[in-house]
Amino acid sequence: MNAPLLETRSLCKNFGALAAATDINFRLESGARHALIGPNGAGKTTFINLLTGVFLPSNGQVLLRGRDITTMQQAARVKLGIARTFQINRLFRGLTVLENVYIAVAERLGVAPSMIKPAGMRREVVAESMRLLQTLKLADDAEHRISELPYGRQRLVELAIALGLQPEVLLLDEPAAGVPSAESHIILDAVAALPKHIGVLIIDHDMDLVFRFAERITVLVGGAVFAEGTPKEIGSDQRVRDVYLGQAHHG
């Protein structure tokens, strides 16, 4: 049997006495549409930080296609095809939208260390960045600085930067958080239109989004896997409803 695209084995992370991740066994297949849900403080973002190498785990392993990447540096993991977006925008605020994407694309193509030929003369990087902006309907904003954009469009730039890395694993940390509901469909459409072959893990609190998007759902509570299954199984799991969905549906 083939190794899964991304896998964790008994992954643990302790911050002092706080166990932010406990014995997480998780598999993401290529082409998967997987959602990670759980109440606030369940350790969802910590889990993404462990996958991308922001934190090193206290115990356990992270494997990409069966290869142990547990202690690998962040940048090296990106080169292997793991990209993420951030829950709170982390953009190059003083730069234009095009420049934001350009930096990611230049890094992926290995152009970034070159010191002589002007950035603007790298037509292949500019063209690819523009193509990406067009698919996300951001082309008209290409010249605008990030700080001039409404928050919803900034979220799209987050996505554009991650896509500029042409990932095989895409980790989306609440991509629609903070976006007015009138605009959130732009983000959702963009997520739905992602290339089929990449494995996508999405964290979100919006249950409509999660149940529409995901083919598989993992529920995280208190840093541990509480339940996992298809949306149907999770939706009808009484324990999950009690812990999480019940609360969410009250409002």
Next chain:
Amino acid sequence: MSAQAHGMVDHPAVPSLVRQHRIRLWEPLPWILALAYYFAFPNHLGFGTDLLITILFALSLELALGYAGIVTLGHAAFFGAGAYTVGMLVHHGIWAEPLTSLALGAAVAALIGFGSGLILLRTTGLTLLMLTLCTMALLEEAANMGERYTGGFDGLPGLNIPPLFGLFEFSPLYPRVQYLYVLTMLFLCFVFIRTLVYSPFGQSLTGIRENTLRMHAVGAPVNWRLVTCYTISAAIAGIAGGLWAQANAYVNLTTLGLDRAATVLIILVLGGYGRLYGAFIGAVVYMALSHFLAKVYPTAWQLGLGLLLMLIALFARNGIIGLWDTLRRRFVSQRRPS
């Protein structure tokens, strides 16, 4: 397919990135002015030489601070390293030819930049500020203590710099050769820095300045880029220091001190950092003002500079160039309401 890709490059939104490196109409102006100065003020070429060296030093800091966002208060370490390398080689009769000893000065400064950068650039903010200051203080004290080699507190006076190419003599009284020599070096270094800044490497430095965490997340070897930038910046500061030693025919501890490091930082803040020409404007304004004020108020001339700096810090965060940009943008948007 390629025609389609090309069409996207011509999208009306693209040009600013594609054009940013092109030479603008006014860009020859500083060089024309510098040459005009040579003919207009033959009796003030000593001041002019000093000004050009300060611009070069400020440009080296601009690369590290303005583009990569490396906050340092110890950049004079590299200026001093270049100056002392040139000075000691000449003084001890080891090597005197101006151009090659300048290259050696740059190499020594780069080496120190590389070594200290490997360790220091893991830190940021206030820690980095203090550590760069400490590195410079260590070098300064070393220059002070190593009297046998460096001349200690008195420095190395009366350096005997041989003529450039064996033809052009450095004269302390009529520093015409020094002025043109320094101007040429400044021009060459500026062309290099300008190229670097508009390259993908420069773009990635800007990315590190704007958001280091995101740079990690797009797979950039952030630390390595910073060390590379810091080393290049140190080498250029070393060239500036070497030029200073050659033009003045002496070296002393002022090349290494906090005074020089702070002054160049003030110049960059005054002119506006991250904008390439801020170093020029800042150095000219600072040097001209201190020159002028020192004549008018010999006892309290620094007060005027202090007030100007306060005004800039309060009302023009991006320095004089930033102020100009803001005014121009306001003017343009008034004429063309969108």
